[in-house]
Each structure stands twice: as C-alpha cells, then as structure tokens.
Amino acid sequence: MSEAAKPENERRKFRAIKGTRDILPPDSALWNWFEKTARSVMESYNFGEIRTPIFEETELFARSIGGETDVVSKEMYTFVDRATPELENIAMEAFTDAMPLLDQGGFAKYVSQFEGFVERVKRAYENGEIPKSEKADELIEKLGYIRDGVIGSEGGAGKFPGISTRAIAGYTAAIVAFRSEIRLGFPITLRPEATASVARAYIEHGMQMRPGDQKLYYIGPMFRRERPQKGRYRQFYQIGAEVLGTSDAPAIDAELIQMLTDLLERCQIEKYTLLINSIGCPDTPERRGCRPKYVELLRAKLREPEVFSRLGADSKRRVETNPLRVMDSKLPNEQDIIENKLPKISEHLCVDCKAHYENLKKELTLREVPFTESPRLVRGLDYYMRTTFEITSPILGAQNALCGGGRYDGLVEMLGGPKGIKGIGFALGEDRFIDAIQEAKKIHATRPVDVFVAWMGERAYPTAVRLAHVLRGEKHTVELPPEEMKFRKALERADKTGARYVLIIGDDEIASDMLTIKRLADGKQEKISEEALVDFFRPPGLTKEGPGS
Numbered sequence: 001m002s003e004a005a006k007p008e009n010e011r012r013k014f015r016a017i018k019g020t021r022d023i024l025p026p027d028s029a030l031w032n033w034f035e036k037t038a039r040s041v042m043e044s045y046n047f048g049e050i051r052t053p054i055f056e057e058t059e060l061f062a063r064s065i066g067g068e069t070d071v072v073s074k075e076m077y078t079f080v081d082r083a084t085p086e087l088e089n090i091a092m093e094a095f096t097d098a099m100p101l102l103d104q105g106g107f108a109k110y111v112s113q114f115e116g117f118v119e120r121v122k123r124a125y126e127n128g129e130i131p132k133s134e135k136a137d138e139l140i141e142k143l144g145y146i147r148d149g150v151i152g153s154e155g156g157a158g159k160f161p162g163i164s165t166r167a168i169a170g171y172t173a174a175i176v177a178f179r180s181e182i183r184l185g186f187p188i189t190l191r192p193e194a195t196a197s198v199a200r201a202y203i204e205h206g207m208q209m210r211p212g213d214q215k216l217y218y219i220g221p222m223f224r225r226e227r228p229q230k231g232r233y234r235q236f237y238q239i240g241a242e243v244l245g246t247s248d249a250p251a252i253d254a255e256l257i258q259m260l261t262d263l264l265e266r267c268q269i270e271k272y273t274l275l276i277n278s279i280g281c282p283d284t285p286e287r288r289g290c291r292p293k294y295v296e297l298l299r300a301k302l303r304e305p306e307v308f309s310r311l312g313a314d315s316k317r318r319v320e321t322n323p324l325r326v327m328d329s330k331l332p333n334e335q336d337i338i339e340n341k342l343p344k345i346s347e348h349l350c351v352d353c354k355a356h357y358e359n360l361k362k363e364l365t366l367r368e369v370p371f372t373e374s375p376r377l378v379r380g381l382d383y384y385m386r387t388t389f390e391i392t393s394p395i396l397g398a399q400n401a402l403c404g405g406g407r408y409d410g411l412v413e414m415l416g417g418p419k420g421i422k423g424i425g426f427a428l429g430e431d432r433f434i435d436a437i438q439e440a441k442k443i444h445a446t447r448p449v450d451v452f453v454a455w456m457g458e459r460a461y462p463t464a465v466r467l468a469h470v471l472r473g474e475k476h477t478v479e480l481p482p483e484e485m486k487f488r489k490a491l492e493r494a495d496k497t498g499a500r501y502v503l504i505i506g507d508d509e510i511a512s513d514m515l516t517i518k519r520l521a522d523g524k525q526e527k528i529s530e531e532a533l534v535d536f537f538r539p540p541g542l543t544k545e546g547p548g549s
C-alpha cells in the first residue's frame with residue numbers, strides 16, 4: 001500500500017537524523033545576528049569570505065588531518081562516488097560473464113571485451129577519471145600483465161586453441177579479483193572541518209600570487225560522526241578564519257586571537273578562558289624538530305611501568321600511536337599523572353620555537369588579551385605546529401571548547417603547494433557560541449514585526465495590499481493577514497505576533513480617506529492620511545518610544 005493510501009496514524013513520520021537538528025525561528029534570529037556580527041568583526045580585520053564545497057576527496061582530509069586522528073579514523077562521512085556511466089558500462093560488459101566462460105570460444109570473445117576494458121581503464125587513470133593511489137598503480141600494472149599473459153602467450157585475441165581450462169580459470173579469477181579491488185569512483189567525504197579545504201583552494205587558485213597574506217573566513221556546516229550530546233552534533237556549524245602567506249610573525253597569531261576576543265566581547269560573553277601553548281616543530285630540513293624529540297621523551301616516560309599501569313586503555317594505545325594525545329585525556333584518574341609526572345613541551349622547545357612562543361605572549365600582552373598557558377593543549381589534528389590555542393567556557397559543561405586553532409606551516413607544501421607557505425587559523429563552534437550567548441543572557445535577538453495590517457471588508461482589502469507593499473519597500477516587516485479577520489481577533493493576533501503597530505483599515509477609514517494607527521505598547525491611537533504613512537514610520541520615527549515622541 002502506498003503511504004498516501006494508509007490511514008493517518010499508520011503513515012511513517014520522519015525525524016531529523018540523529019545528531020542533526022532544525023534551527024527554527026525565533027532562535028534562527030540569534031544565529032543570523034551572530035553570523036552578521038562575526039562577519040562584521042572579521043571584515044574589520046580585513047578578512048574576506050571563502051566558500052568551499054561541502055564535500056571533497058577523502059584523501060584531502062586523511063592527509064591533512066592525519067589518519068590516526070579520531071576525526072579521520074572514526075568520524076568521517078565517506079562514500080564512494082559513482083564512476084562515469086561509460087566506465088561503469090564497460091566494466092559491466094567486461095566482467096559480468098567472466099566466471100562462467102571456461103570454454104575456449106567464450107574465452108576468446110571475453111578477451112576482446114577485456115582488451116577494450118584495459119585500454120579504457122588505462123586512459124581513464126591517466127586522465128584522472130579514476131582515483132590515483134599506490135594501490136591503483138599496482139592494480140593497473142597487474143592488469144597489463146594479465147592482458148599480456150592472455151593475449152601475448154596465446155598468439156593474439158580471438159583464438160586460443162591450446163589454452164587449458166585451468167589457465168582460463170586462473171585468468172578470469174585474477175580479472176574478477178582486479179574488478180573487486182579497483183575503485184572506479186572517487187571516495188568522497190563530507191567535510192569534517194574546513195582548513196584542509198581552504199589550503200586546497202589556496203593551492204588550486206595559486207593564491208600565493210596575490211599580494212600579501214591571504215586572510216580568509218568561512219561560515220558553514222561540518223560533519224563528524226561523534227556521539228551526540230549537548231553541544232556536540234553530527235552536523236554542526238563552524239565559523240573559521242585562516243591566514244596563509246610567507247610570514248609566520250607571531251603578530252599574525254596574536255591578531256587572529258584578538259579578533260576572536262573582540263567577537264566574544266561583542267557577544268557579551270564574559271566567562272571564558274583563552275588557553276595557549278606551543279607544540280614545537282616537526283623534523284624537516286628547515287626546522288630543528290623539537291616536537292618529535294619531545295614525543296620520544298614523552299613516550300619513554302609513558303612506558304615506565306609505574307606510569308603505564310595507571311593509564312586507561314585509550315592512553316595505553318596512544319603511547320605507541322600518538323603519545324601527544326595522552327596530554328588532553330579527560331579521564332579523571334589520569335589527571336594527576338598528566339599534571340605532575342609527564343614532561344611539558346614548553347620546557348623542550350628549540351630556540352626558534354621558544355622565541356616564537358615568547359613573542360606571541362608579548363604580542364598578546366601588547367593587545368591586552370589575557371591568556372592562560374596550558375602545556376596540555378596539543379589539539380586533535382595532525383597539521384598543527386608551534387602555536388595552539390583554545391577558548392573554553394565554563395557555562396558549556398562537558399563540551400566546553402568554544403573554539404580552537406593553531407599554526408600549520410607545513411600543510412600547504414604537504415598538499416603539493418608552493419614551499420614556504422605558512423598558515424594559522426581557528427574555527428569556532430557556532431552551536432556552542434549560541435548556547436553561550438543564550439546563557440550570558442545579554443543579547444536578545446528578535447525579528448520584530450513592525451506593522452500588522454488589520455483590514456476589514458472587501459473595500460479595505462486593495463488598500464491593505466497596496467500599503468503593505470509600500471511599507472515593505474521601506475524595509476519594514478509587515479504582516480498582512482491573507483484572510484479577513486474580525487477586529488478583535490486581528491488585534492489579538494497582532495499582539496501575539498509581537499507587532500509594534502497595527503494599521504487599521506476598515507469601512508470608516510476608506511470612507512474618510514484617513515488611516516488609523518495603533519501603538520500596541522500603550523494602545524495610543526491616531527489618524528493619519530495615506531500620504532503621511534511612510535514618513536510616520538521613517539527612522540528615527542520607528543523607535544521603541546514610537547514616532548515623534
């Protein structure tokens with residue numbers, strides 16, 4: 001039975017997918033206010049908006065964020081895109097009959113199809129229509145061997161008089177295995193964050209050729225398959241900013257952080273802590289590699305039996321995979337070890353990283369941005385080096401990070417971009433910021449209705465439609481009931497809508513050519529002519545106190 005034919009109580013009801021949610025009016029007014037405010041703060045620091053796609057090649061995120069991280073290993077929404085229809089068709093033709101063709105005649109026919117497929121796959125691979133990878137390189141090469149084996153040794157396609165059934169079975173099995181292993185479509189991921197996308201766009205558009213540092217911001221949804229709870233969603237919203245260019249001056253880091261504290265101030269969020277740290281540098285030809293040295297020191301300490309035995313299962317695993325992450329463990333019985341037993345990275349920075357960090361602190365002090373040093377702040381994504389920071393708020397509960405960020409100087413180069421491009425950025429969780437604004441109870445964004453048009457009678461209707469349009473043209477929010485309402489009902493509705501004024505148009509108004517305006521705050525009513533209407537509502541007339549008063 002179709003859904004439509006079922007009785008109402010049996011029809012399936014849909015709900016938003018777990019970890020996603022709808023944002024409805026009036027809450028959406030606060031979201032809009034916040035986004036507008038964030039844009040205005042970021043634009044005051046000369047950041048320009050970048051919009052990148054919601055999905056990208058999986059490989060981009062895996063390489064940037066790091067395969068061992070929670071985000072990449074557990075939380076990404078990934079799917080394999082379809083191959084081009086033409087490739088899918090050739091693959092179907094070449095493979096559907098592969099297994100049963102164990103006689104020589106069938107095999108000859110099959111080989112000619114297979115030939116076509118090999119050529120097409122190779123071409124598609126070279127043109128980038130098929131995802132490139134080491135595995136695919138290997139498989140394509142293997143495909144060549146299989147093809148040469150069949151066609152070369154047996155004296156050309158079409159005739160295989162001497163070929164054994166066993167050899168045919170061997171070839172077809174190898175080909176079928178190839179088909180199941182080769183990926184004809186690209187793996188694609190819904191973006192879990194946007195820094196990787198921004199770096200990709202920077203490289204793709206040769207933005208290093210543009211003058212000065214590129215200062216970019218973005219606003220939009222991100223996707224992570226985390227366990228949903230308050231402040232943690234599977235589709236959540238970030239506002240982020242990135243600075244890419246040849247300089248790594250600590251003033252850039254400090255200005256970016258100051259931009260964030262400006263935004264917090266505009267939102268009148270007072271209870272927050274800015275945590276900063278430096279996680280040193282990787283081991284590259286230009287750098288001293290203080291981080292890997294520190295990581296070894298940390299690993300050695302963590303392996304000591306009296307420390308190791310007190311770690312939880314996750315941290316025990318991380319001793320080998322990513323010891324740095326032990327530092328931001330939230331497990332209560334690991335806290336004492338982390339605070340008191342483990343070496344602190346700030347005490348193991350190389351001279352360059354140390355100088356950078358000291359200067360960052362000076363730059364923040366110059367800007368009167370208060371900060372707290374947190375040697376535990378290592379952040380969960382692999383691209384970071386040197387500066388890391390987070391802003392936490394006690395009013396958020398367990399998910400207390402309002403935003404996080406840091407420096408990622410090697411990322412652009414690692415993604416195949418120009419050498420020597422540095423980067424730093426942050427992203428704030430919009431969902432959490434909105435919670436914090438609501439908790440702080442200082443900002444109350446609403447979308448008020450300026451005028452409710454109460455029209456009564458057929459004669460009043462055309463005037464009501466016309467005047468509603470005129471007032472909307474003056475940028476007022478006007479509610480025009482689509483059907484006639486009794487006067488009392490209209491007033492009640494206007495009141496519930498939160499309208500400031502009711503424009504009353506009934507038979508009397510039409511007859512006298514004068515409109516009635518009622519101010520709902522105090523019930524004050526006056527008559528005005530149609531010509532005076534626009535001026536009546538023109539700013540500064542339209543204030544809480546009312547026009548002209």
Ligand code: HAM
Nearest residue numbers: 193195232233236401402403404405406425426427429
């Ligand atoms: P992140 O720390 O993974 O960093 O995320 C930044 C912020 O996004 C968090 O502090 C939090 O407020 C919010 N957030 C993260 N996951 C969720 C979630 N599941 N639900 C709600 N809010 C969430 C990054 O994403 C980096 N790309 C930041 C960055 C930019 N670093 C350099 N440039």
